[in-house]
Amino acid sequence: MTTLATLASLVSLIGGTQFWINVGLLAAIFGIFTVGLQLNVGYTGLYNFAQAGFMAVGAYAMALLVLKAHLSFWLALPIAAGVSVCFALVVGIPSLRLRGDYFAIASIAFSETILYAIQNASFTGGEEGLLGYTTSWQTLSTRMMSALGLPSQDFLVPILIVSWAIFLLVVAFVWLLTKTPWGRVLRAIREDEDACRALGKRVVVYKLQSLSVAAILASIAGYLLALDLGYLSPEEFTPDNTFIAFTMLLVGGLGSFAGVVVGAVFIEVILETTRNVIDIPLSDSHLAALRFIVVGAVLVVIVLLRPQGLLGKRDEMRFRR
Amino acid sequence: MTPSSSPDRAANAAGSEPTAASAAGRVGLSLGQRISVAVGVLILLGVCFGFLKGAQPTLQTSINGLVTGSYLALAAVGLTFIYGILRLINFAQGDFLTFGAYMALLMNVFVHVDIVISLLFACLATAVLAMVLELGIWGPLRRRGAGSLELILSTIGLAYVIRYSIQFVAGPDLQQLRVNDISFYRLPDGVTIGRTIALTTIASYALLLLIGVLLRYTQLGKQMRAMADNLELAETSGLNTRRLIVLVWAFGGALAGLAGVFYVASTGGFDPTFGFTLLLPLFAAILVGGAGDPYGALAGGVVLGLAEEWSTLFISPAWQLVVGFVVLILVLLVRPQGIFAPAARI
Amino acid sequence: MNSPPGALLRIENLCRSYGGVSAVAGASFEVASGSMTALIGPNGAGKTTAFDLISGFLRPDQGSILYRERPIGGLAPERIARLGLVRTFQLTRVFSVMTVLENMLVAAQGNSGERLTQVLLRPLHARRGDHAAEARALKLLSRFGLAEKAHEYGGGLSGGQRKLLELARVLMTEPRLVLLDEPFAGVNPTLKLELLAHIEEMRDAGVTVLFIEHDMELVMRAAEQVIVMANGAVVAAGPPREIRQDPRVLDAYLGTHAT
Numbered sequence: 001m002t003t004l005a006t007l008a009s010l011v012s013l014i015g016g017t018q019f020w021i022n023v024g025l026l027a028a029i030f031g032i033f034t035v036g037l038q039l040n041v042g043y044t045g046l047y048n049f050a051q052a053g054f055m056a057v058g059a060y061a062m063a064l065l066v067l068k069a070h071l072s073f074w075l076a077l078p079i080a081a082g083v084s085v086c087f088a089l090v091v092g093i094p095s096l097r098l099r100g101d102y103f104a105i106a107s108i109a110f111s112e113t114i115l116y117a118i119q120n121a122s123f124t125g126g127e128e129g130l131l132g133y134t135t136s137w138q139t140l141s142t143r144m145m146s147a148l149g150l151p152s153q154d155f156l157v158p159i160l161i162v163s164w165a166i167f168l169l170v171v172a173f174v175w176l177l178t179k180t181p182w183g184r185v186l187r188a189i190r191e192d193e194d195a196c197r198a199l200g201k202r203v204v205v206y207k208l209q210s211l212s213v214a215a216i217l218a219s220i221a222g223y224l225l226a227l228d229l230g231y232l233s234p235e236e237f238t239p240d241n242t243f244i245a246f247t248m249l250l251v252g253g254l255g256s257f258a259g260v261v262v263g264a265v266f267i268e269v270i271l272e273t274t275r276n277v278i279d280i281p282l283s284d285s286h287l288a289a290l291r292f293i294v295v296g297a298v299l300v301v302i303v304l305l306r307p308q309g310l311l312g313k314r315d316e317m318r319f320r321r
Numbered sequence: 322m323t324p325s326s327s328p329d330r331a332a333n334a335a336g337s338e339p340t341a342a343s344a345a346g347r348v349g350l351s352l353g354q355r356i357s358v359a360v361g362v363l364i365l366l367g368v369c370f371g372f373l374k375g376a377q378p379t380l381q382t383s384i385n386g387l388v389t390g391s392y393l394a395l396a397a398v399g400l401t402f403i404y405g406i407l408r409l410i411n412f413a414q415g416d417f418l419t420f421g422a423y424m425a426l427l428m429n430v431f432v433h434v435d436i437v438i439s440l441l442f443a444c445l446a447t448a449v450l451a452m453v454l455e456l457g458i459w460g461p462l463r464r465r466g467a468g469s470l471e472l473i474l475s476t477i478g479l480a481y482v483i484r485y486s487i488q489f490v491a492g493p494d495l496q497q498l499r500v501n502d503i504s505f506y507r508l509p510d511g512v513t514i515g516r517t518i519a520l521t522t523i524a525s526y527a528l529l530l531l532i533g534v535l536l537r538y539t540q541l542g543k544q545m546r547a548m549a550d551n552l553e554l555a556e557t558s559g560l561n562t563r564r565l566i567v568l569v570w571a572f573g574g575a576l577a578g579l580a581g582v583f584y585v586a587s588t589g590g591f592d593p594t595f596g597f598t599l600l601l602p603l604f605a606a607i608l609v610g611g612a613g614d615p616y617g618a619l620a621g622g623v624v625l626g627l628a629e630e631w632s633t634l635f636i637s638p639a640w641q642l643v644v645g646f647v648v649l650i651l652v653l654l655v656r657p658q659g660i661f662a663p664a665a666r667i
Numbered sequence: 668m669n670s671p672p673g674a675l676l677r678i679e680n681l682c683r684s685y686g687g688v689s690a691v692a693g694a695s696f697e698v699a700s701g702s703m704t705a706l707i708g709p710n711g712a713g714k715t716t717a718f719d720l721i722s723g724f725l726r727p728d729q730g731s732i733l734y735r736e737r738p739i740g741g742l743a744p745e746r747i748a749r750l751g752l753v754r755t756f757q758l759t760r761v762f763s764v765m766t767v768l769e770n771m772l773v774a775a776q777g778n779s780g781e782r783l784t785q786v787l788l789r790p791l792h793a794r795r796g797d798h799a800a801e802a803r804a805l806k807l808l809s810r811f812g813l814a815e816k817a818h819e820y821g822g823g824l825s826g827g828q829r830k831l832l833e834l835a836r837v838l839m840t841e842p843r844l845v846l847l848d849e850p851f852a853g854v855n856p857t858l859k860l861e862l863l864a865h866i867e868e869m870r871d872a873g874v875t876v877l878f879i880e881h882d883m884e885l886v887m888r889a890a891e892q893v894i895v896m897a898n899g900a901v902v903a904a905g906p907p908r909e910i911r912q913d914p915r916v917l918d919a920y921l922g923t924h925a926t
Contacts, residue, residue: 176790177786180780180781180786180793180794181772181778181780181781181786181793181794181796181797182780182781182782182783182786182793184765184769184772184773184781185773185781187762187764187765187769188762188765188773190764191762191763191764191765192760192762194724194744194756194760195756195760195762196745196773197723197724197743197744197745197748198722198744198745198748198753198754198755198756198760199745199748199753199773199774199836199840200745200748200749200753200776200840201745201773201781202743202745203745209783
């Protein structure tokens with residue numbers, strides 16, 4: 001019990017409830033994002049650097065369907081995910097036959113193109129962004145707050161709960177998927193595509209399916225981020241998201257879904273701490289730079305010292321090429 | 322990805338379906354013929370655009386394209402060897418350009434040193450940076466048997482550290498070198514080119530020619546090309562590849578730093594993210610030319626520069642960057658071993 | 668197993684080149700159903716390229732490949748494998764980061780749990796296909812002496828065990844025609860005989876075997892038919908005794924000592 005007490009006092013030391021709500025929210029959002037990445041990178045051997053693009057497509061499609069096509073929020077969610085999957089197919093069909101690292105570059109190029117297009121096209125609101133799609137969610141959120149008896153300042157608690165519920169569900173779901181024969185083929189593909197083809201597996205189909213699942217997960221993360229922020233701005237959807245997710249992936253360990261949870265929380269703690277808790281008189285831009293220096297450094301250190309991450313399997317690392 | 326027999330690995334340099342690559346390769350033109358065809362195609366395009374959009378805009382954008390192309394070519398030539406020898410996709414190479422530019426800024430604006438000396442300092446500093454990273458991080462990682470994903474991720478992490486350390490120290494605002502950005506030359510047809518820009522462009526092309534000569538005729542150059550062709554063979558034939566690789570990084574770093582300084586000298590204002598925005602066009606230039614091929618990298622740089630500038634004839638300049646991405650995607654999907662690479666090359 | 672009479676595999680005038688080099692230049696041969704045929708020839712004769720072409724990893728420039736009287740030239744490798752034509756590679760391609768049993772299970776054909784749509788529609792049935800496959804896999808593994816290793820990583824096996832696993836895995840696909848690329852390469856003599864015994868068992872059960880091999884003694888002993896390739900074309904074909912005395916074959920090897 002004393003350990004819990006010390007932990008609690010440490011927790012309150014490093015920042016109040018607001019800090020932890022923030023960390024929790026972002027950890028869940030980017031955790032969902034990273035689960036998709038884990039399926040691609042850790043299980044299928046696909047170096048998917050387009051995940052940030054998939055997230056943007058999902059979020060913007062949702063917002064546009066609600067705002068411009070006047071669809072119900074709840075209907076827009078699956079349709080926007082479908083749009084994101086279409087984009088994944090556009091990226092994947094021509095690029096998946098490329099060797100691993102070339103696929104990485106191709107996926108970045110596609111992703112950058114779509115992010116750039118979102119930033120500059122007029123119908124996406126351009127630099128100004130989009131807002132006004134949160135009404136349906138607000139209704140649900142207020143209902144949840146009154147049901148839980150929360151004061152109005154805790155308005156982020158409903159989305160926190162929903163995000164974590166979805167996060168854990170997603171982790172369980174994808175983990176179970178990997179335990180199926182389908183998941184086993186993915187792992188075989190990760191290791192040796194040609195051997196799989198020689199055994200009759202249609203490798204391209206599996207890869208497209210893996211990529212599509214990741215795109216759906218990225219979209220879900222995008223929706224939650226959109227609700228958290230209340231507005232969509234291209235600044236929130238940069239390739240930084242993908243790179244930060246890769247850091248989470250490595251910290252937690254390639255191949256471990258529990259690791260994604262750990263990695264997401266760990267990295268978000270670091271990011272949010274360097275954002276506003278450290279009591280150094282630094283300007284905004286300095287703090288922003290510091291966050292990225294720290295994340296970059298963490299990535300390099302993990303690769304150098306503990307590439308299997310916190311929860312990755314040692315054995316697997318031994319046999320990986 | 323690659324079938325077992327080794328000739329396939331030649332046609333499958335990037336691991337795409339054998340049919341596409343070898344079908345194109347079966348056209349079987351020599352390097353000289355390819356260059357002539359490429360130059361011919363570019364000239365033809367230029368003439369077409371001239372008819373479509375008028376002589377002055379076409380000439381102006383062609384000149385601009387050759388200018389941008391010169392800097393891209395410089396950086397690409399430096400880095401194509403890294404890519405050809407190590408097959409490392411270095412996400413930090415854009416930030417090498419940024420690093421070079423800021424080192425020159427440091428000397429030129431804050432220590433009030435002459436621009437030429439600042440330039441040399443920038444090259445040296447970036448070369449040292451590249452060597453330190455190879456000695457401290459990439460070399461040890463490779464020798465430990467790290468896979469390509471780990472290596473790529475380490476370059477990404479380093480890119481962030483370099484870029485944001487620069488931002489931490491120098492701030493995110495636009496900076497400028499102390500160069501003459503006012504005088505310009507007036508060329509026929511109303512085409513203009515800044516004096517500094519003309520100087521740096523000519524210097525770049527001259528340097529590129531010099532490098533071509535050095536690579537062909539010096540021993541170091543031959544060793545570098547041998548390693549790019551077949552690293553294992555070079556190792557077994559007795560080359561001290563470990564030491565040579567460090568030198569190749571120095572070479573690549575120096576050229577990238579130089580390209581960065583030239584680039585910012587000609588574009589005016591720059592911030593810590595400019596190098597990163599050049600990353601994908603740089604990849605495209607290297608891939609268009611074929612890995613490990615300095616002439617190809619030169620050609621690739623020019624092609625990219627022209628493509629970006631010519632695109633402004635048809636679409637808004639805001640979309641210039643996307644042109645680089647599109648070229649990259651096209652190269653990867655159509656002919657990843659490079660348009661200028663001969664088919665039998667590995 | 669009832670194999671159709673006559674040639675199971677028929678190659679006619681097969682050609683394939685790259686970078687100006689002709690790897691296979693007008694090769695023609697037949698493989699009789701239910702037979703054990705050896706494909707021999709000096710290095711660079713085009714044997715592995717022929718395998719790549721037959722199994723779909725390469726597309727032929729010219730010529731036809733008929734499997735069970737159906738043209739398969741240019742089809743995707745996974746399609747050809749599903750038709751019962753399965754190949755191995757020169758270097759064993761055992762999945763190291765998966766267990767021996769999982770290696771076998773991946774080879775099982777027609778497992779509905781491998782299809783995502785099926786998994787999503789009937790999640791509780793996802794692992795059904797595995798039950799039957801597992802039983803068959805364990806039986807095969809014990810035939811090959813690998814049963815105790817079933818839950819070890821493929822990467823932990825010795826070289827010889829990997830060869831055995833690869834052979835067992837091929838059998839798991841229930842093939843009709845098996846292309847073995849140098850199955851005995853780099854293997855000690857005792858293991859060679861063990862592998863040969865398994866391959867002969869395979870042939871006795873009705874599987875047609877075409878294998879590339881350099882060990883002449885083994886070829887003479889095991890093969891019913893021998894096809895000799897050199898410089899991308901077939902130089903001679905016939906029973907081992909005839910081939911051994913054929914002057915064209917000796918020419919093809921150009922005096923190189925074929926062990």
